[in-house]
Amino acid sequence: MFMEVAGEILKLTAFAGLVLAGILIILIWKKGLGTKITYLRFIIQIAALIGVYYLFTYSVWQLGVLIVILVIPLLLGRFFCGWLCPFGLYMDAITQTRKASKMRHRNIPDRLNKFLNVFRYFILLFFIALPFGLCLIDPPSSLDLAVVMAINFAGPFRPLSVLLGPLIPLIVPWVGPIQIGGLSLSYPYVQEILYYLSGISAAVFAWIFVALTVVGSFFVRRVWCRFCPTGASIAVLNRLRGLSWTPGLHIDKDEEKCTKCGICRRVCPVQVTEIYEQKGGKIATSMCTLCLRCVEMCPEQDCLKVSMARKTLFRSRNWLEPSSTE
DSSP, rough: HHHHHHHHHHHHHHHHHHHHHHHHHHOOOOOOTTTTTHHHHHHHHHHHHHHHHHTTTTHHHHHHHHHHHHHHHHHHHTHIIIIIIIIHHHHHHHHHHHHHHTTOOOOHHHHHHHHHHHHHHHHHHHHHHHHHHHHHHHHOOOOOOHHHHHHHSSSSOGGGGGGGGGGOOOSSSOOOEEETTTTEEOOTTTTHHHHHHHHHHHHHHHHHHHHHHHHHHHHTTTTTTTTTTTHHHOOGGGTTTOOOOOEEEEEEOOOGGGGOOOOOHHHHHHHHEEEEOOOOOOEOOOOOOOHHHHOOOOOOOOTTEEEETEEEEEEESOOOOGEEEO
16 A cells, blocks of 8 residues: 555655646747746646546546636636637647638627636536535435435536536546547547537437537637636635635736737637726736736837736736737
8 A cells, every 4th residue: 555655655746747847948948938937838738638538547636626627717717718628628729720721810890709718607506516416306315415416426426527528528537438459548528528418419410529629729729718617716705805815816007008919819718808998907807817918019128028926927017029919
């Protein structure tokens, strides 16, 4: 037992060392260029994907992971969406493929984009309330809330497991829907589609979903993030008295230094307009995934800042490379 624990600790230590080495290499290699944060984000996204795969080898961790996802926006906003979500990594990789083919992206109309942002809260509320509704329809023999939630999370309907959909790796540590060369393959939400549906129709719907999200991500940046229930941020709570500090990690704008060049609007993967439209101060919109592309590409010194607990973590610089503005 001791040797197994020591082995796991050694693996995690080696993995953390490789991640830190990759970050250090990026910081040195990309010094002074406008894509430093983007490259750093890719490194951290890949590390998060490997970490999620490792955690999913232990089924007991899945509920813990879900709790962290739902609580983390209070402190970090949608940082999980921009930096840690595996589905976000897949969409970013597809975006890079589009850029390599020199094709332009498409934007969703702003009104529709904002509607989808609000609609994802109703989707989230539905999945959170569903276990309680199932308990009212078919009351369990035990009144222990923990037992009730565990039953509804694990089965037979598994409603809360849908919220873990974006975390599903392409290679899974269980028997996935596709087997190739001894590897089990899957895709976000595919297992839920196959679970709730049956027969040939389930496979058809699963492939349609994969095709729509892949093609959609090719033309529209971070298309699933627009209405993903898992990414529903509670940053809107900052409008309530006593919660104005949420989220702790956020972007600040200096109105006097903004020249309205519009670069922040063009480079935002999820089409956040508040950074451009807001006069100044804390950017508190729940649409922002904190990818920091706007801060990275802003050509005005100290116009945009990334802050946490009143400490500036990253700020815009007075430079611009026209070829990197997309």
